């Protein structure tokens with residue numbers, strides 16, 4: 013099937029949870045790959061889709077536990093993993109909110125890319141607390157997400173500012189009818205049908221306060237461009253992506 017994102021690096025998920033980003037890597041993801049591949053302990057990637065980043069970690073000598081809610085995504089990762097690296101790969105399908113059975117303080121780092129913009133702040137906090145409990149002392153957390161400067165939010169930005177000033181919990185929430193989609197109706201339908209019902213665009217303020225509440229200290233946080241990664245309608249001002257590196261504080 014031809015896909016509306018053929019010209020980019022986005023591969024559709026099998027469960028209408030957006031796309032996996034392939035071949036292009038932001039600086040936060042690069043830091044995770046480096047950190048995880050040099051560490052002798054296992055790292056964890058949640059919401060990995062087909063696991064291209066975890067595969068990179070394995071190829072560079074790291075050990076990794078990989079999670080996604082759609083088991084078929086993880087089957088693809090397993091089949092792509094060279095036999096000699098399979099001993100360093102553990103796969104746990106299921107929801108990162110409820111289904112992970114991981115020993116406390118046993119993981120050196122956690123990577124979560126492009127999941128939290130589908131979660132409410134309550135779900136993000138629950139996930140962060142769980143990740144904190146799995147991490148060893150001073151373990152690291154790497155987060156990548158879509159930001160409030162995603163192109164879809166261009167026409168809703170004043171609404172976001174208003175909701176933020178009213179201290180609403182999730183000021184960046186957009187519902188499907190609010191997304192700014194493709195001009196071509198067929199493409200528009202294709203995009204709509206591959207997205208979940210909530211898009212919760214995130215800002216550094218919100219993420220920082222959730223991280224503090226979950227026991228993390230933020231080491232680095234910033235916005236970055238998705239130009240060259242996302243199609244034109246998803247771009248805005250060069251700050252479409254949000255990246256965070258945090259360390260377990262307690």
Ligand SMILES: C[S@@+](CC[C@H](N)C(=O)[O-])C[C@H]1O[C@@H](n2cnc3c(N)ncnc32)[C@H](O)[C@@H]1O
Nearest residue numbers: 029030031032033059061080081107108125126
């Ligand atoms: C937009 S894709 C991101 C894939 C990849 N991490 C990336 O950055 O390209 C979102 C992924 O989150 C997974 N997902 C959604 N809800 C989840 C949950 N509760 N627990 C684990 N994975 C989940 C979906 O199956 C999908 O593969």
